[in-house]
Amino acid sequence: MQWLNMALFRSRLMQVSLLTNACLIAYLSLEQFFVHESCSQIFTLSPSHHHWNEANSGIQLPRNTAPYYFEQTEFSQQVSRPRDDTTVNSNKVQIKQEVTEHLHASGISNGAPDPPPLSLEKKMFPDFRGCASRPSLPIQSQHGEYWILENYIPADLSFRCDESITYTTHGDYTHLDNIETITSRWQGPVSIGLYAPGGDFNITTSSIMYLRDCRTESIRKYVTFHLIYHTDHIPEKIPTTEELMGQKMNCSVDPPNWMNVTSYRRQKGLVYPINVARNVARRMATTYFVFPSDIELYPSVNFIPEFLEMLKKPDVSNTTQPRVYVFPIFEVEESSLPPKTKEELIKMLDSKHAIPFHERVCKPCHNIPHSEEWRVATVKPGLSVLNVSRREGAFKHWEPFYVGTHREPLHDERLSWEGKSNKMTQAYILCVRGYEFHILDNAFLVHRPGIKKYHRYDASREAIVAKQTRLLKGHILPEYKVLFGTKSECVL
Structure with missing residues (x-):
């Protein structure tokens, strides 16, 4: 029977040794640390008792095992006592993982079930619900060789940053016939950067106002338009946002001709600054999540x-x-x-x-x-x-x-x-x-x-x-x- 007691003791001793090392790592490496519940078992043992605590009673310990155990002195109390939050250093997560690995290696568990996995939002986007919403205000800005009229014609609806997802896209007025399909499917905010140099500017604004007044209501509700033109190709006249929004289109007349036309850009042989338009549309999106896409998708x-x-x-x-x-x-x-x-x-x-x-x-x-x-x-x-x-x-x-x-x-x-x-x-x-x-x-x-x-x-x-x-x-x-x-x- 004595040999059986010794075998059980040695097995348990190895587990306790691993657990002790884990707890010491935690104490020495952190100013504050949440000590695993199993650690408290280590510090309830005394060499004078020569017995395990209640959970392990019945197996006697030889006297030469005393160095492996600690009285529940000031040291062990310090291990269990939390410190000021401000002293936590960046190693907390790493050390906590190391302690958990030691506990698993020892086969000792605190008996509590594993916590459920975090939601995708809390794990990967913890700042989503605390994001800052901002208004879509009309602003003129110069960006390299281009002038940008940000939020030039804003959508009627606005959204909190955590309320929806913005479809961001780009094009010129010849692509505007795609907007109705996009908005009817997306049913959320759309931010679009439109290149409108020189003579393309006026037909671009008239096309936008026609779409807002005479086509599906989703365009007026959801789409915010930003206009872009080159500094060498400034339009003859640039109405204010208020002037444009005060206009009322005659929906009984034919819509602007978007197809099979030769635009000012093509007449002048201007390249299309696709990434300027993409970036304007995305920067102006007011939601946390964005979906940069192309206007024909x-x-x-x-x-x-x-x-x-x-x-x-x-x-x-x-x-x-x-x-x-x-x-x-x-x-x-x-x-x-x-x-x-x-x-x-x-x-x-x-x-x-x-x-x-x-x-x-x-x-x-x-x-x-x-x-x-x-x-x-x-x-x-x-x-x-x-x-x-x-x-x-x-x-x-x-x-x-x-x-x-x-x-x-x-x-x-x-x-x-x-x-x-x-x-x-x-x-x-x-x-x-x-x-x-x-x-x-x-x-x-x-x-x-x-x-x-x-x-x-x-x-x-x-x-x-x-x-x-x-x-x-x-x-x-x-x-x-x-x-x-x-x-x-x-x-x-």
Whole structure:
């Protein structure tokens, strides 16, 4: 029987030794520390008793084990006593994890169940509910070579920063026929930067006012317009916001002609400052979450309420890496209506009336990881993350569209639409910062009807592309390596 007692004692002694080390780590490493309940067992033992506490009574300890135990003296009382909050140092979380690992290694538990996982909101976006809302005030600002009329024509409705998600986009007046479809699907704030140099300014404002007064009410309710023009191409007259808002359009006349027109920009051969317009639209968004997109990409329906509901659910991922939420993108035949739900989209994919975006132009640019898994996944109510990927390997040239926050980098404004690769700089920064791309299961974008194909060779544009490529590789990339660092898997 004596040998059995000794075997049990040695096993328990090893556990207690591990636990003691864990508690000492906590005490010596922190000014204040929440001591695990199991630690208190260590300090109730006395070498004079030669017995365990109540939980371990019946097993005698030899006298030479005394050095392993402590009287419950001032030292042990200090371990259990909390200190002033102001003395907590940055090692608290790390030490707490180390103590937990020691406890697990020892096989000792305090008997309490593991706490439930934090919600996605509390884990990844703890400042969401405390964000600061701001008004959309009309402001004129100069930005490099451009004048910007911020919040020039504001939406009728305003939203708290934690109340919705802003769809941010860009274009010129020839793209405004897309706004009605976007707003009817999005049902939330839309912020759009419009390039309107010289003679394009007047037709841009008249087109906006026509849309507000004569088309769907959602445009007036949700869309805020910001106008941009080059300092060398100032409009002849710029009405104030009050003057424009006081006008009333005659809806019985024909709408402005947006299609098959030669704009002032094209007449003058001006490049389209796509990233200036993108950044203006995003900076002016007043909500915490933003969705930077292109004006010819239409979102699936019911996204905003489903995403906000997803934030309340437990986050089961085991990382706290920065992350964004990706929309797969598709395109449909010109004669087809864009699908609104995933069920409709899958039917069109099966019948070959829809294909992945840019499949015939630049498949690596927008093909999502695990695309077949996304396609065959069972459609369930609500929204969730189907899988998590990174911009590396076969997807190192990926240009995803995603919901994020104002913490994500803006776009490089030295790049134009004509020069191509204008989203690659932002994607590079996300890659070197270790961003995760969480692909949503039931959300998607669909391009304005019409399958993209290669355009015939355009010598003038190819010259712009070559110049911008030299800028990217020869100047911007070395600059970004210094500013943001490098990773072997991250490319520009």
